[in-house]
C-alpha cells in the first residue's frame with residue numbers, strides 16, 4: 001500500500017527523486033509501526049510527515065537518513081543528506097561557535113570560521129558565538145542546531161525532525177526562508193512538525209502516517 005499525499009504531483013515529477021522509500025516496514029520492539037510504505041522526494045519538494053504521537057515519524061526519518069535498518073523494503077538516496085534530530089545534540093560546555101563547528105565536522109565538513117559565523121548570523125546567534133551552550137534558552141539552542149542548514153554548499157536532502165520546535169516568530173521566518181531557497185535550488189526536505197506549517201513556497205506536501213498500514 002502506498003502512503004497518501006494531500007497535494008497533486010508537481011511539474012518536477014520528471015526529475016529523478018532525491019530520495020525514495022519502497023515498501024518500507026518498520027518494527028520497534030514487538031510492534032510493527034508501518035509497512036508497505038512508499039515515498040518519493042523530488043527536487044524542489046518539501047514533504048511534511050504527519051501523525052499522532054508515537055506513530056513512527058521519527059522512526060521513519062531515521063530510516064530515510066540511513067540511521068537505522070528497515071524491517072523490510074529499501075531506501076534509495078542521492079549522496080548528500082543532512083539530518084537534524086529533534087534533540088539538538090549540543091555539548092553544554094562548548095561555545096556556540098565550537099558547537100556549530102563540531103556539528104559541521106560530524107557532517108564531514110571542515111568549514112571556515114567566517115562561514116560558521118555567517119550561518120549563526122542568519123539565525124541571530126552570531127553575537128552569542130562565545131557563549132557556552134549551557135547559557136542558552138531552548139529556542140536559542142534550536143537556532144544553533146539549525147544553523148547547519150545555512151552552511152553552503154548544502155546537502156541536497158534535508159531530513160528534519162521537528163525543526164520548528166521552540167522557535168519564535170522570527171526563527172520560524174528564518175527557517176521558512178531557508179527551506180524555500182533550498183527547494184528553489186533543487187534540494188528537497190522531509191520534515192515533521194506538530195505545529196501547522198506557515199511555509200507557502202513551496203507548498204508542503206502532506207504525508208499522513210496515520211493512514212499507512214501497520
Ligand SMILES: Nc1ncnc2c1ncn2[C@@H]1O[C@H](COP(=O)(O)OP(=O)(O)OP(=O)(O)O)[C@@H](O)[C@H]1O
Pocket residue numbers: 028029033051052053054055056057058059060
Ligand atoms: N528504542 C526503542 N525501542 C522500542 N520502541 C521504541 C524505541 N524508540 C521508540 N519506540 C517506539 O516506537 C514508536 C514510534 O516512536 P517515534 O519516536 O518514531 O514516534 P513519533 O511519531 O516520532 O512520535 P512523536 O510525535 O511523539 O515524536 C513509539 O511507540 C515508541 O514507543
